[in-house]
Amino acid sequence: MTKIWQFSVDFNGFWYNKRMDIAGIVIIFIIIIFSMVLHEMAHAYVAYFLGDTTAKDEGRLSPNPLVHIDPYMSVLVPVLLYVMGGPIFGGAKPVPIDSRNLKGGAWGMALVAVAGPAMNFILALLAFLIGHFTGLVYETSYIGFFFREMIFANLGFMTFNLIPIPPLDGSRILYAIAPDGVRNFMEKIEGAIGLFLVLVLVVVFGSYLSEFMANIINGILDFFLMIVGAA
Numbered sequence: 310m311t312k313i314w315q316f317s318v319d320f321n322g323f324w325y326n327k328r329m330d331i332a333g334i335v336i337i338f339i340i341i342i343f344s345m346v347l348h349e350m351a352h353a354y355v356a357y358f359l360g361d362t363t364a365k366d367e368g369r370l371s372p373n374p375l376v377h378i379d380p381y382m383s384v385l386v387p388v389l390l391y392v393m394g395g396p397i398f399g400g401a402k403p404v405p406i407d408s409r410n411l412k413g414g415a416w417g418m419a420l421v422a423v424a425g426p427a428m429n430f431i432l433a434l435l436a437f438l439i440g441h442f443t444g445l446v447y448e449t450s451y452i453g454f455f456f457r458e459m460i461f462a463n464l465g466f467m468t469f470n471l472i473p474i475p476p477l478d479g480s481r482i483l484y485a486i487a488p489d490g491v492r493n494f495m496e497k498i499e500g501a502i503g504l505f506l507v508l509v510l511v512v513v514f515g516s517y518l519s520e521f522m523a524n525i526i527n528g529i530l531d532f533f534l535m536i537v538g539a540a
Contacts, residue, residue, distance in 0.1 A: 332451060333454065336458060337458060337462070338388065340459055340462050341383065341384065342378060344429060344432055344459075344463050344466060345374075345378060345383050345466070346377050346378070346401075347432065348401065348425040348428050348470075349377040349401050349402070349404055350428075351424040351425050351427065351428035352369075352406075352421055352422070352424050353370050354424070355424040356404065356411065356421045357370065359411045359412045359417045360410050360411055361406055361408075361410035361411050362410070363410070364406065369404050369405070379401055379402050382401065383401045406418070406421060415484055415485040416485050418484070419481055419482045419484070419486075422478040422479075422481030422482055423478065423481075423482055425470060426467040426478055429464070429466045432463045433459065433464045433467070433533075434533065436456050436459035436460045437456075437460050438536075439456070440456035440460070441533075441539070442537070446460070464526045465522060468525050469522065472507075472510070474498075474510070476507075477507060480495060
């Protein structure tokens with residue numbers, strides 16, 4: 310019998326067990342790919358509905374994970390973070406958007422950006438509601454593990470992507486409401502510099518980032534528990 314190594318974190322009454330066996334890693338891998346594909350599809354579809362066909366033309370409306378995932382940010386980084394402990398976060402291939410074609414200008418781009426994290430929030434909420442009312446989310450079985458990881462992984466993706474540093478989704482939302490000076494600065498650090506800042510944030514300040522994200526996830530879990538009258 311394969312031994313299961315576990316280390317636990319108490320998230321608002323959820324005994325959050327990380328399974329280190331092969332089955333646990335496979336479940337995490339499936340959840341990561343599924344969640345990231347829907348995240349990217351949400352970006353692509355909102356852009357398409359707002360008038361830009363760039364993502365559609367490049368096949369990004371497809372549920373095929375091969376057109377969305379990045380081997381490092383979509384798979385390696387989230388799995389390693391899971392193994393090391395703390396909230397899971399990562400990224401996929403950026404959805405190509407031509408903002409000149411979007412209705413609403415910067416606000417249209419903000420809607421495209423928020424669509425991805427919103428999808429992760431919806432997935433987490435659905436997993437919580439189904440898991441709570443069936444009781445499965447509280448079980449120690451693999452099915453309970455699946456529901457808990459669907460919640461935590463998606464809340465982790467949502468929180469991480471809302472950080473307002475280019476090229477993360479939060480930067481697009483900030484851009485829509487920021488004054489010109491901030492917009493000019495954000496445009497200058499877009500691309501390699503922005504990506505470098507994100508990597509510095511993850512590598513150098515990873516422990517603080519994990520704690521920050523865990524606090525936000527706890528707050529959202531409070532909200533979920535309040536919805537079902539369990540707070």
